[in-house]
Amino acid sequence: MPYALRTDHLVVGYDGWVSTPITLEVEPGTITAILGPSGCGKSTLLSTIAGIREAISGHVIVGDVDVTHIPAHERSVGLVFQEPLLFPNYDVARNVGYGLERQGVSRSAARARALELLEWVGLVGYGDRSVDELSGGQAQRVALVRALAPNPAILLLDEPFSALDVDLRQHLAREVAELLRGRGVAAVHVTHDPAEAEAIADHVVRFADICE
Amino acid sequence: MGSGDGALNTPRWLRGIWVIPLAFLLVFLALPLVVLIIRTWSGDGWRILANASTWQITALATVQAVLSTVLSLAVGLPIAAVVSRYSFRGRALAQALVTVPFVMPTVVVALAFRSLLGSALPQGFLIVVLAHAYVNLAVVVRIVGSQWSQHDDRYARVAQTLGATPLTVFRTVTLPYLRSSIISSSVVVFIFSFTSLGIIVLLGDSSTRTLESQILRRTSVLLDFPAAAALAVLQLIVICIVIALGAVASRKRGQQKPVRNALLSMPTNRASRTAIHLIAVCSCAIVLLPVFALLIASVRSNSGLTTQWWTSINAIDSGTTRIGSPVASLAQSLQFALITGIVASLVGGCAALAVLAHRWGRFIALFAIIPLGISAATLGLGMLLAFGRPPVDLRASGLLIPLAHSLVAVPLVVAVIAPALRGIDPRAREVAATLGARPTRAFFTAYGPTLRTVMLAAGGLACAVSLGEFGAASFLARTGAPTVPIQIVRLLSRPGEQSYGVAAVMSLILIALTLVLVLVVDRLGRRNGALRPAH
Incomplete structure (x- = not known):
């Protein structure tokens, strides 16, 4: 059975910085957390995987598809950032249905x-609301279901809880882990917080360990 | 009496400073407008509104202004997308060059376009629209570009990962973000094109008449002041409607959070890099081509290259009382520019200071911005009717033109000085006061250095405005003492290659003077940090 995601000696770079070759393998239906300090290249890796x-x-x-040269909009790779980045010109439901x-x-x-x-993440009745009316945790839930709505082959989570306060962060991390497992979605979650990595992931790898 | 913060520390003279801009605006803006409306009302000026040709001209001017706006956006948006978003070598130069057309006097732009395209395009609709798009390129690039430069690119990335193609990303994410700035710049470009005069006079034909040009014709050719006043009021109403529509259309909706310093690094794929460089090079070429055409016109005669036009700027028409030599008009323009610089920076400076010192200061500053929405012809005609003949005839004093220019420049002066003053920490004044400084000393300790710099910069900008202003001056200039833009139009109205060549030389001198002033303003602005000329 093929991996949900595999990077094969992938070299990524940004503004003159270039990584060593990265090999990462994510099995279907599992969550892999990549742990590393800020600025080590985790986000650049996710951006490159997303296209x-x-x-x-x-x-x-x-x-089983090599997507290296396929544009982002044809890759079927979902991405959630640290901030929800909801489109303010659309209401909540239109954001979720965008994909x-x-x-x-x-x-x-x-x-x-x-x-x-939205009902699935406990936001019944929120569809018609403006995104400005959501709290930080609600907005991040909407961003998550927006990324999941088009059924991506893999979901990339780029420190999606780090802008939230500690209690909410841990609660939401557990909730998201349950949701992803419930739907059998494979995911890569990058974070600099070991506790968060342990709470959400089936496998935890250090960024340095996947670089050759 | 105070603004609420540290009113006790506010010097008494500063609390009363609002009187100066208010008096100036009441006398030189409100009074002429009232006279204009009374003149329309009391005369039989309204009969011109029953004239079908008036509405035909209004409709044609609207179509012309809409097309000029669309073309400005079509050319300006790709340039804004490149010069305000990507970090590449030469970006600052491209950004500065794109501003050049906006600071060029409109008659100079018209002559440059005639030199560039005159043999290929006849006078008329198309060349007018092209020239308007050229002049207003900077409006689109500056206004839209400044918002675009703060666009958080991650919104677009999220949309891409959700399956949106680049075109869909632009339509559903980027365009909604830029909506307000696109509407604002469109309103400004529409108004500038709708009220255009210099370009219409030099490049237009019967298909490009504007209400502005008709106001000038009614005033100076037909001497039909009531009809001219009625047209000015009609134009004012159209402008108010456009501004109101713009305000409704750009009502704030949810907005993506902007980010600072969002310059993107160059894309890694070669096609995108090439496209970005190509757009940057094309934008520079678009800006410079007409200027080069002007340069060539200044050294070309029927018999080949010549320096004759440069050497004859003091000789042509000298000794004639009707026109005066180009050098004399240059001296006249510089004199007007100097007076404008002093008056506008004082009035605008006082309006900006009033914001700090008085609760009504904000309204005074708002009042001072109104001339921006009133066409130069309306201002010129109003001042002519109010102060251009007995019992109050300021034309003979030579002050009427610089006063009209000051009105045109005051909004820009306020736009330069007010943000710079707002950027100063008011606590500096309080600290100075606690260290024993009297209110006036404390005020100048906190605000003095910035105020000195921004007043100089704003004065320079006002001088540049005066040097290039054509609309108001064309109503108020006396026969023997034209300004340079008026002299250029007069020279071009005569046949002969000498007139054309000398007009090109004067245009280049005007460009050089304007650019020097704008560069000085920019240099002072960089030194002050917060200061940027409002284009």
Whole structure:
């Protein structure tokens, strides 16, 4: 059975900095946490896997497809950042249905599906609200279901809880882990917090260990 | 009487400073407008509104202004996308060059376009729209670019990972973010194009008449002041409607959080890098081509290259009382510019200071910005009717033009000085007071150094405005003492290559003077940090 995600001697870089080749393997339905200090290149790795940055060399393989040269919008890789980055020009449900609309789903069908997903994360009745009305934790939940709505092959979480306060961070980390396992979604979660990594992940690897 | 913070420390003279801008604006802005409206009301000026040609001109000017706005956006947006977002060598130069057309006097732009395209394009609609787009390029690049430069690119990345193509990302993420700045710049470009005069006079034909040009014609050719006043009021109403529509359209909705220093590094793929460099090079070429055409026109005669036009700027028309030599008009323009610089920086400076010292100061500053929305012809005509003939005839004193120029420049002066003063920590004044400084000393300890710099910079900007201003001056100039832009138009109205060549020389001198002033303003601004000329 192929890995959900595999990087094969992937070299990433940003503004003159270049990593050593990175090899990472994520099994289907599992959550892998990558632990490393701020600025070590974790986010650059995720951006490259998502197709936002070009790989300098090596390969990104999602399922059994080499997506190294496929643009981000065709990769089926979801990404959640530290901040929710919800589109303020759309209401909550339209944000969640955004990816479905890009797949050709009609706006009304995308909205209906978005409302189901919102219910799933405990945000019943929030569909028509402006994103400005959400608390930090609610906004991050919306960002999560927005990324999950188009059924990505793998979900990348770039320190999505670090902007939240400690109690909420731990609570939400556990909740997200349950949600992902419940749906069988493979995910890569990068963090600099060992406790958070342990709380959410099936496997924890240090960034330095996956670099050759 | 105070603003609420440290009113006891506010020097008495500062508390009353609002009187100066208020008096100036009441006398030289409100009174002329009232006279204009009374003149329209009492005369039979309204009959011109029953004239079908008035509405035809309004409709044509609207179409022209809409197309000029669309073209400015079509050219300006890609340039803004590149010069305000990506970090590359030569970015600062490209950004500075794009500002050049906006500070160039409109008659100079018109002559430059005639030199560049005159043989290929006849006078008329197309060349007018092109020239307007050229002048207003900086408006789009500066206003939209300043917002774009703070765009958090991660919103676009999220959309990409959700399956959005680059075009969909632009439509659903970037465009909504830029909406307010695009609308603001569109309103400004529309108003500038709708009220255009210099470009219309030199490049237009019967299809490009604007209400502004009709106001000038009614005033100076037909001597029909009531009709001119009615047209000015009609134009004012159209401008108010456009501003109101713009305000409604750009009502604040949810906004993506901007980020500071969001300059992107150059993309790694070659095609994108090439496209970015190509747009940057094209933007420089677009700006410089008309200026080069002007340069060539200044050294070309039917028989080949010549320096004759440069050497004859003191000889042509000298001794004639009707026009005066180009050098004399240059001296006249410099004199007006100096007076404008002093008056506008004092009035605008006092308006900006009033914001600090008085609860009504904000309204005074707002009042001082109003001339920005009133066309130069309306201002010129209003001042002509109010102060251009007995019992109050300021034309003979030579002050009417610099006073009109000061009105045009005051909004820019306020826009330069007010943010710089707001950026100063008011606690510096309180600290000085606790160390024994009297209110005036404490005020100048805190605000003096910045105030000195920004007043100089704003004065320089006002001088630049005066040097290039054509609309108001064309109503108020006396026959023997034209300003340089008026002299250029007069020279071009005569046949002969000498007139054309000398007009090109004067245009280049005007560009050089304006650029020197703008560069000085920019240098002072960089020294002060917070200061940026408001373009």
